[in-house]
Amino acid sequence: TTPEPADAFLIAVPTPFSEGHKPDLLFVEAASRAVAPVLKKGDLVVLESTSPVGATAKMAEWMAQLRPDLTFPQETGEMSDIRIAHCPERVLPGHVVRELVDNDRVIGGMTQRCSEAARELYGLFVRGESIVTDARTAEMCKLTENSFRDVNIAFANELSLICDRLDINVWELIRLANRHPRVNILQPGPGVGGHCIAVDPWFIVDSAPEQARLIRAAREVNDGKPLWVIERVERAAKRFREPVVACLGLAFKANIDDLRESPSVEIVKELAQRFPGCVVAVEPNIRSLPMELEGQISLCDLRTAVSEADVIVILVDHAQFRSVDPIRLQTKVVIDTRGVFA
Structure with a gap:
């Protein structure tokens, strides 16, 4: 030290x-x-x-x-x-x-x-x-590498917003579009997290604000995606008198335990405020909740969450989540931001 x-x-x-x-x-x-x-x-x-x-x-x-x-x-x-x-x-x-x-x-x-x-x-x-x-x-x-990723993720995230508006399955759309030999669209998600991609493009914007218009727009699209997810959950929860909301995943990407700048954490934190006492989270890669979520939600296992929840929000495509039998979800409202069951 x-x-x-x-x-x-x-x-x-x-x-x-x-x-x-x-x-x-x-x-x-x-x-x-x-x-x-x-x-x-x-x-x-x-x-x-x-x-x-x-x-x-x-x-x-x-x-x-x-x-x-x-x-x-x-x-x-x-x-x-x-x-x-x-x-x-x-x-x-x-x-x-x-x-x-x-x-x-x-x-x-x-x-x-x-x-x-x-x-x-x-x-x-x-x-x-x-x-x-x-x-x-x-x-x-390095800033360029991360901004390139951010812009491409923003394109996928914006597609998901458009498809939701037009009642089109974005996952099917991307699979079809990617059959073009020169098209490789990434997968949308609940936002962008991590200590690099969610942060570094702003360094370019700060250095050249008038020129970095596309990079700024991509950041705004990705930063705005969590709110869109929250609003979808809120609409779904209105179907139930006292909804139990299970959020699957807190990490910023699949199969890791890194929660830095995770949009999933921000989504869960906001949902806990809107539905106090009704939100549980499943994160198989951590043993305890981050400080900002302590006392607001409970951490539970996947089987319990799926069994007890009315609304299931898939925020991270951890390998464990893909093992859930889709039949168990038929009576639930599922908001799948990662295409796990697409």
């Missing part, structure tokens, strides 16, 4: 956004200032946190302020005492250790020597290719 002298330092800390979707680099600054006192000539510092363009240079500036006895790339270029680079992590939750080794890495040094030092370090364990660029391009690359 306290930095000690080393040859290389990897900074991998949260980079959330604050009010107004402004990037918050407080954790990066704190880590930079913690590492600075133990730096020595020849050391390498790599920022792995997904960051807005220019964050790596800011990191170097914060360190330089505390270590005037050392030179940094922004001051002396190739001849600097300290090497600074950005190498964004690129891993899939549930497969992190494997992908740390197997995936290609984009390495952006503040100078060529910085890049080469970082590439040498990652060459110790990365089997994928390490591709060198500059720091700003490396920062933008």
Whole structure:
């Protein structure tokens, strides 16, 4: 928990956004200032946190302020005492250790020597290719990867809204459209979660608000999807005098226990306020509820939830949920946001 002298330092800390979707680099600054006192000539510092363009240079500036006895790339270029680079992590939750080794890495040094030092370090364990660029391009690359995903998910989510309005089965529609050899529409869901895709596009919007119109629109579509789900549940619940609502899944994606930025958690929290004492949740990958849901809902097993619920809301397509016999759902109102039973 306290930095000690080393040859290389990897900074991998949260980079959330604050009010107004402004990037918050407080954790990066704190880590930079913690590492600075133990730096020595020849050391390498790599920022792995997904960051807005220019964050790596800011990191170097914060360190330089505390270590005037050392030179940094922004001051002396190739001849600097300290090497600074950005190498964004690129891993899939549930497969992190494997992908740390197997995936290609984009390495952006503040100078060529910085890049080469970082590439040498990652060459110790990365089997994928390490591709060198500059720091700003490396920062933008990770933001671009996540924004690409977000835009494509937004297209699927918007399709689901349109199909609901036009009384069309969106899952069948996507299956048919994807038979075109150059079409690959993703699957819609209750929104977008996780610490990357739901956050990083806002960094681009903040840096270029007038140009990032499509990226902003995609974020707004995905951020608006949970409310649409909540309204559908509310309409369905009106059929019952005292409805029991079972929400299947709290994680932000299937078969993991990660609840960060999960739209499912936000949906369940809002439903618990609208139907106090009537909401249960099933999440087979956790043992206790997150703090924000404690005292508002109960966590129960899948069999009990399906048996007792009037309204079943499928928020995550965990493998366990696919084992439910559709016959058991015939007397229930099922709102399937993931196409588990499509």
